[in-house]
Structures are given as structure tokens and as C-alpha cells.
Amino acid sequence: MFPKSFLSIITAIVLVINFYIIYAYDLEVSRWARLSTTSIFLIILLSRKLYGKRMLIAFLFLLISDVGLFHYEDSLANMGTFLMRIAAYLLLVFVVVPELKKLKTNWFQKILFVVVFILNLGMLYLLVDMVPQQYTYPGLNILFYAYGISMITLVIAAISYSNRYSDKTSFYFTAAALCLVFSDITSFIAYYLEFYEFYFPDRFFYILGIAGLVKFTSLGRSHQAVTELESL
Numbered sequence: 001m002f003p004k005s006f007l008s009i010i011t012a013i014v015l016v017i018n019f020y021i022i023y024a025y026d027l028e029v030s031r032w033a034r035l036s037t038t039s040i041f042l043i044i045l046l047s048r049k050l051y052g053k054r055m056l057i058a059f060l061f062l063l064i065s066d067v068g069l070f071h072y073e074d075s076l077a078n079m080g081t082f083l084m085r086i087a088a089y090l091l092l093v094f095v096v097v098p099e100l101k102k103l104k105t106n107w108f109q110k111i112l113f114v115v116v117f118i119l120n121l122g123m124l125y126l127l128v129d130m131v132p133q134q135y136t137y138p139g140l141n142i143l144f145y146a147y148g149i150s151m152i153t154l155v156i157a158a159i160s161y162s163n164r165y166s167d168k169t170s171f172y173f174t175a176a177a178l179c180l181v182f183s184d185i186t187s188f189i190a191y192y193l194e195f196y197e198f199y200f201p202d203r204f205f206y207i208l209g210i211a212g213l214v215k216f217t218s219l220g221r222s223h224q225a226v227t228e229l230e231s232l
Helices: 006-024 027-048 053-071 075-100 107-129 140-165 168-192 196-218
Strands: none
Touching (some): 006 027, 006 196, 027 053, 053 075, 053 196, 075 140, 075 168, 140 168, 168 196
16 A cells, blocks of 8 residues: 555655656656656555546556557558547546536526637647648648537536545546647647647646546545535
8 A cells, every 4th residue: 555645755756856857858758757657656546446447548558558658650550649649538538427427507508618619629720720731641630620629518518527526536537638738739839730849748647647546436426416516
């Protein structure tokens, strides 16, 4: 049994090591650091034996996507990396979906959801259009849209989960989901737009995201919905 501060200490150490590697070494070494980081948190997850199958498979998909980064410039590996992350995000959605089945929404909230979803798709379209020509290949746009929709879906599920329960468990899941999405956005800016300093926030949010998922699995799931928040 690890002490309470163990996860926080490991997270801080891994952050410092990753920042140093990003600063001092090239992209390939940085990718090794990312893969090692995911492996470390996966080992911690397995050691606690509190995970569900969906969470475990989502972690494995994230690990496989990190392996794909070593050949990210190859179109097939690039495609596989996208598919692994899409699958991971959808699995994370299904981790909390059973606890959202009784969530009530009114017509205004449904319309607001549709409007926000359309606005996010518009932003996604702008991002896809910014991808330099040398990175494109047949099907990339479709993958980008599917990837973006999976991220939007994860954020909506996480925020709905947080609104319904409003406790420590929902906080860590929501924070982890948002961190993973922020990581992907900054990674897009770093890689495709070649603003390499964005690899620092990319790694920062990614590490906090997977650490948050590990913390989420260690907390109880017997929480009760907050009555006044049960309807979004």
C-alpha cells in the first residue's frame, strides 16, 4: 500500500524529468520520456487493483498511441495513433456513462448543448485547415474530425459527471479529462504549427491527466448525486 503522497511525489518527479528532457534533448528522446511516463502510471494503476476494465483498456490504448508516436511521420502509424486515442477517449466516456443515465436536462439545456457542439466543430474545422500540406494524407481530415468529436464528447461527459456528483471523485475525472484535451490542443500547436515551446504545456497537461485518472480510480464510486445538480 502506497502512502497518500506517493502519487503526488511521482507526478512531480516525472514532470521535472520530462521538462528537462524536452529542453535538453530531441523529439525522439522526448517521445521515449512520454512512453516511459505512461508506463509508470499504468504500473501504478495496476498495483492498486482498483481499476475497471474500461479504464485499463483506455490506458493501454494511450500506451499504444505513445508507441505510434515513434513513427508518427508515417501515414499508417499516424492513422493508428489517432484511432488509439479516439478509442481511449470513448472508453473514458463509457467509464462514467452508467452514472449519468438518470441525468435530466430541459429543452434549453439541450439546445445549448447543440449550439456549443456546433461551435466546437467550427473551431475544429479551423484547426484542420491550419495543418500544413506536408503533414496531410488521404483520410487525415476525417480522423481529425473523429478525434475532435471524441474530445468534445469526453469533456461534455466529464462536466456532466462533475455537475451531477460535485465531489472529489468527479473532480479528479473532470480535471483529468480537461488536462488530456488541453494536452492534445497544445500538442497540435507544437507539432503541426511548429511552435515547439508548446511541448512543455503539452507534457504538463498530459502527465496531470493520466495522474488524475489514476487518482480517480483509487476513490470510492458509491457517491450520491447532488439533488439540486442532478438536473443540469
